[in-house]
Amino acid sequence: MSVSASVDLKLDWDIQEDPVKLVPFEERITKGELVEPDDWMPHNYRVGMLRMAEHHANSEIVGALPEGEWITRAPTLRRKLALIAKVQDEVGHGQMLYRVSQDLGKPRDQMLRDLITGKTKYHNVFNYPAPTWADVVMIQWLVDGAAIMNQATLADGSYGPYVRTMKRINMEEAFHFKSGEDMVLTMMSGTPKQKQMAQEAFDRWWAPCLMFFGPLDKESVKTSPFMRWRIKTATNDDLRQRFVDRFAPAALDLGLKIHITVKDQDGMVTEKREDTEIRRNEKTGYWHFSQPDWNEFHRVVKGNGPLNKKRVALRRFSYEQGQWVRRAIVGGSDLPPLC
Amino acid sequence: MSRLRDHLPLPAEGALISPPEGDATPFEVFIQLLRGKPHVHAGTVDAVDSEMALQFAREHYGQDQACVHIWVVPRSAMLGTDYEHDVIWRSTDRSYKLARGYQVHNRWRQFRSKEDVKEYEKEDLKEHY
Numbered sequence: 001m002s003v004s005a006s007v008d009l010k011l012d013w014d015i016q017e018d019p020v021k022l023v024p025f026e027e028r029i030t031k032g033e034l035v036e037p038d039d040w041m042p043h044n045y046r047v048g049m050l051r052m053a054e055h056h057a058n059s060e061i062v063g064a065l066p067e068g069e070w071i072t073r074a075p076t077l078r079r080k081l082a083l084i085a086k087v088q089d090e091v092g093h094g095q096m097l098y099r100v101s102q103d104l105g106k107p108r109d110q111m112l113r114d115l116i117t118g119k120t121k122y123h124n125v126f127n128y129p130a131p132t133w134a135d136v137v138m139i140q141w142l143v144d145g146a147a148i149m150n151q152a153t154l155a156d157g158s159y160g161p162y163v164r165t166m167k168r169i170n171m172e173e174a175f176h177f178k179s180g181e182d183m184v185l186t187m188m189s190g191t192p193k194q195k196q197m198a199q200e201a202f203d204r205w206w207a208p209c210l211m212f213f214g215p216l217d218k219e220s221v222k223t224s225p226f227m228r229w230r231i232k233t234a235t236n237d238d239l240r241q242r243f244v245d246r247f248a249p250a251a252l253d254l255g256l257k258i259h260i261t262v263k264d265q266d267g268m269v270t271e272k273r274e275d276t277e278i279r280r281n282e283k284t285g286y287w288h289f290s291q292p293d294w295n296e297f298h299r300v301v302k303g304n305g306p307l308n309k310k311r312v313a314l315r316r317f318s319y320e321q322g323q324w325v326r327r328a329i330v331g332g333s334d335l336p337p338l339c
Numbered sequence: 340m341s342r343l344r345d346h347l348p349l350p351a352e353g354a355l356i357s358p359p360e361g362d363a364t365p366f367e368v369f370i371q372l373l374r375g376k377p378h379v380h381a382g383t384v385d386a387v388d389s390e391m392a393l394q395f396a397r398e399h400y401g402q403d404q405a406c407v408h409i410w411v412v413p414r415s416a417m418l419g420t421d422y423e424h425d426v427i428w429r430s431t432d433r434s435y436k437l438a439r440g441y442q443v444h445n446r447w448r449q450f451r452s453k454e455d456v457k458e459y460e461k462e463d464l465k466e467h468y
């Protein structure tokens with residue numbers, strides 16, 4: 001696996017790839033063959049794949065933060081064990097995905113530094129707060145549920161190391177999701193107070209989950225060949241529709257209401273009204289729903305969400321505090337020799 | 340018997356003239372049968388360096404089935420666990436960290452019709468339960 005660290009990591013659509021290499025490469029992808037790190041690949045395939053894997057790795061690491069806060073306050077021992085295991089899984093997913101990204105040409109330390117200096121991003125959904133245990137419940141049911149839908153399509157992609165990592169990750173995601181279902185079923189079978197907590201958390205997470213799949217297809221400016229190269233295998237709108245078709249009727253049957261919400265700067269709901277668009281189209285079988293506030297989405301992506309600064313600050317703290325560990329392991333030649 | 344063999348120039352008995360040279364280095368061989376699938380351990384070859392090991396591995400393990408890729412690793416570079424002393428998978432109950440540790444189907448049925456639960460479960464990653 002020898003990729004020089006000096007690969008230029010920017011997309012460049014002016015590059016004319018050698019057709020003698022490009023044509024068989026695309027034929028292999030059409031046939032469903034997997035691309036391996038040492039294979040020839042178009043520059044933009046490498047960069048596109050790296051960006052996706054790196055963004056995914058960042059999201060796993062930052063995604064562990066909101067739930068990690070709740071480990072000490074889990075309501076039972078079994079829930080605590082499960083939450084510890086889940087948070088550990090997510091950090092492990094980050095490790096595996098950074099490894100995949102490294103073989104595409106970007107050093108790991110550079111990725112960690114870019115994340116905390118704001119040069120790269122992580123998933124928007126983790127910029128929202130988890131003020132109650134019911135938020136942990138909704139994260140594991142809805143956010144992990146959304147992640148599974150996305151990752152199941154990514155496991156059908158073309159880059160071998162990423163596809164294999166996705167399959168491993170999905171095995172663990174299946175646990176996160178079942179645990180989330182178990183918890184939401186517990187809360188919705190519980191006391192009026194538990195049901196109310198669940199409803200309030202659901203109101204906080206429904207819109208961020210709709211945004212989870214990215215901007216509307218008509219607004220996403222990708223004229224790139226990422227679908228043809230199977231870096232992506234489903235469009236944002238398709239995934240979003242599948243999410244609503246699965247979760248809207250389940251939520252309603254549980255006794256939850258689907259609201260259109262207005263939030264304050266801290267991500268807390270200040271106003272809500274029932275989403276009257278929510279209904280099944282009997283002809284197509286698809287569920288109608290109101291689009292989330294896409295202005296909010298763009299605001300949060302640009303770094304102005306409720307917790308962007310806090311999440312990055314915590315990562316930065318841990319990076320700075322970990323300096324002595326990195327130095328001891330891979331540090332410079334000025335260190336004293338190991339006995 | 341050719342005449343040559345009747346007149347071999349070396350003695351057939353007594354001390355050997357050639358000194359012992361020792362063995363080459365063992366290399367473990369991992370083969371991949373299909374692109375995109377994992378490499379699996381196939382066996383071991385002795386060689387003086389990884390180039391030679393790869394060449395031997397191609398001959399020994401790459402010719403009797405449709406092999407597409409080979410890795411060779413010097414055995415000295417590998418480290419393994421100890422069957423006696425290393426516990427890797429604890430046998431205490433860890434169902435809390437497995438999907439099958441959560442039996443939610445019947446719980447859903449308290450809220451939803453059989454058809455709706457079935458439809459909902461279609462998106463489950465069933466291969467992992």
Ligand SMILES: [Fe+2]
Nearest residue numbers: 060089090093
């Ligand atoms: Fe994950």
Ligand SMILES: [Fe+2]
Nearest residue numbers: 090144173176
């Ligand atoms: Fe997860």
